């Protein structure tokens with residue numbers, strides 16, 4: 144080994160209880176969820192509460208470890224590169240998760256609904272008009288789909304702006320300008336929260352539900368999972384904001400910040416897909 | 425240097441005593457061993473179910489289990505074997521071998537690595553435990569097609585959640601493996617100088633990250649269709665059950681390559697070692713693996729030739745499927761060319777490797793037969809398909825796992841296994857495997873459907889042969905367990921380079937490999 148650097152050794156963490164705690168949490172959540180669907184409610188709530196508590200304990204403990212390892216300088220450049228690769232691949236896996244639901248949307252629009260209106264099916268479902276948006280032939284009633292040019296358009300502006308503010312914060316961290324870093328992050332968090340608020344309002348005003356045929360299903364599953372990801376992203380931004388206030392990060396070492404901003408941009412891009420294919424076209 | 429060493433030792437705890445260490449370990453060798461043992465246990469659990477199935481099929485009529493339970497057994501047998509036996513075995517190999525092969529001190533994320541493993545037992549508990557809930561286990565077939573899976577009971581939800589958890593485990597495991605390979609290779613080991621096993625896992629991990637989330641999406645839609653009123657797979661609401669099949673097989677076909685690419689990798693190490701020649705056509709092996717992976721995304725429709733896709737779709741999927749045979753053929757050619765004029769010896773790993781090449785190829789050919797749309801329309805859902813996928817999965821994936829175990833056991837345990845018993849195990853396995861599965865081709869061609877506990881009397885003889893083979897095959901595997909335990913407990917001391925013809929960094933460390941290896945990157949030439 145060359146002695147030029149003290150950072151040549153890749154950091155391998157000491158034994159840790161967090162993985163087993165995390166698995167316990169997920170197991171409790173799984174059986175709690177099954178109970179909720181099939182067995183007693185009380186017992187389900189106990190299991191779910193225990194699961195969430197264990198999960199929270201694990202998240203605080205595990206990320207706490209990672210943060211203190213990072214702040215005490217245990218991560219050399221090679222570890223940093225590992226984090227970069229892994230975050231990139233993680234986001235790729237998320238892209239593929241959304242791809243499944245976009246696939247369902249395109250399949251419903253291009254295949255299953257038009258096929259229900261073809262000659263064969265006219266015998267089965269006479270008079271069914273295979274137009275999008277559709278809730279299918281059974282029970283078909285008039286309903287109002289969500290229009291793109293109300294809240295959704297505002298939401299698009301909110302998220303696009305938040306992409307700018309998070310970049311502003313990144314620029315600040317590289318210049319070591321802590322005030323602007325905090326301002327940029329706070330603005331991003333605020334925009335995320337406003338987005339979520341608008342999304343809730345939109346859901347409240349929707350004149351259809353998850354059960355409104357394949358339109359309702361794809362609408363709520365796609366926007367719902369997106370909203371869930373925005374919530375996670377906002378939480379992550381809040382953690383980064385808190386860490387910035389505590390004086391964490393340096394102009395050279397701030398991958399946690401970058402990871403969250405990558406994630407945020409990913410959520411942003413998914414939204415653009417939603418805006419175009421779910422709301423607009 | 426001083427400082428770095430002191431620092432490294434702070435964090436590198438030496439093998440702590442006691443079984444409790446496995447709960448918290450961050451050591452790739454510990455985690456690899458846990459994966460292997462888990463896989464072996466699930467192999468026996470799934471094998472037990474298979475024997476119940478074969479016992480029921482020994483005669484026409486219903487004897488041992490009712491049709492409901494029969495369906496549950498075929499469903500859980502497949503899920504246990506795929507997600508519990510084959511995939512964890514390959515992840516176990518990845519854990520043990522990749523850091524040793526690329527000269528890394530451990531996996532890139534040692535703590536998360538342990539989580540990937542510890543997600544498996546809860547998932548297995550949900551899956552296997554679902555036999556105990558009211559209504560029994562899921563009986564929809566491992567493909568979970570709606571509407572059956574929508575009508576199923578509690579156990580379908582348990583299966584869905586098990587799939588979610590195993591998916592999370594696979595994705596974390598794959599991110600770890602890709603990162604280790606891309607970022608932690610010894611200086612000088614360029615991509616095109618990586619051992620083949622590492623290459624195959626790099627590509628497998630990519631496939632896993634691409635398709636496991638799609639499976640998660642598919643089963644999530646099942647869950648909401650079951651409980652929250654969505655109509656993804658219900659024509660009344662504008663959805664379509666075949667939509668599930670498309671999404672499922674978009675995952676499903678890459679998944680079968682996930683189960684065979686690491687096998688290709690293992691075989692590409694065993695054959696050169698015992699032929700005492702370098703692997704023939706290394707670069708073409710790499711490109712073949714990559715093209716198989718890419719093509720695997722555009723052939724899923726060959727599982728759906730009978731659902732009424734437009735003719736153009738059927739034709740496209742037929743030709744695309746046949747294209748995959750080309751890179752697969754390149755691989756088989758290269759293995760045979762490696763053997764050509766080698767000075768070959770037939771130790772147990774080599775027997776399994778040669779068994780793999782011959783029998784996997786039969787599975788490849790029956791796959792080609794099934795790829796022909798008009799032929800598949802008569803063969804779909806018959807025993808011919810069952811024969812096909814057991815030739816590629818048992819004499820493919822499982823043979824490579826066993827061959828690999830014999831090959832690397834000396835490195836893992838520090839002892840040579842019992843060669844005679846190993847050979848006996850191979851011959852018992854290879855012969856009874858063929859007794860079990862070869863007749864199933866004939867059954868399928870004659871029209872016997874899969875997943876049905878009863879059959880017409882004219883199918884009896886072949887079924888009886890198959891069932892006798894299955895019991896032989898199942899019990900022969902106990903011999904494997906015995907050989908492994910015997911090897912762990914003692915035997916002839918293995919040298920660092922346990923095989924004369926072996927190449928690669930893993931053979932430069934002592935046998936058994938010390939708890940920590942390559943704490944500083946080795947020199948690679």
Ligand code: HEM
Pocket residue numbers: 567680681683684726727745746748749752787788789790791792794795796800803804805809812813816817820821
């Ligand atoms: C040359 C390569 C291959 C070709 C052309 C091929 C082709 C096919 C086709 C057309 C089917 C659908 C049969 C039907 O359901 O009617 C099929 C089924 C299947 N194949 Fe292959 N295959 C190949 C290799 C493999 C490999 C390497 C594996 C796994 C390691 C595999 C595993 C399976 C499985 C598990 C099924 C059945 C799935 C089910 O319906 O449950 N195949 N194959």
Ligand SMILES: [Cu+2]
Pocket residue numbers: 676677680723724726727
């Ligand atoms: Cu396939």
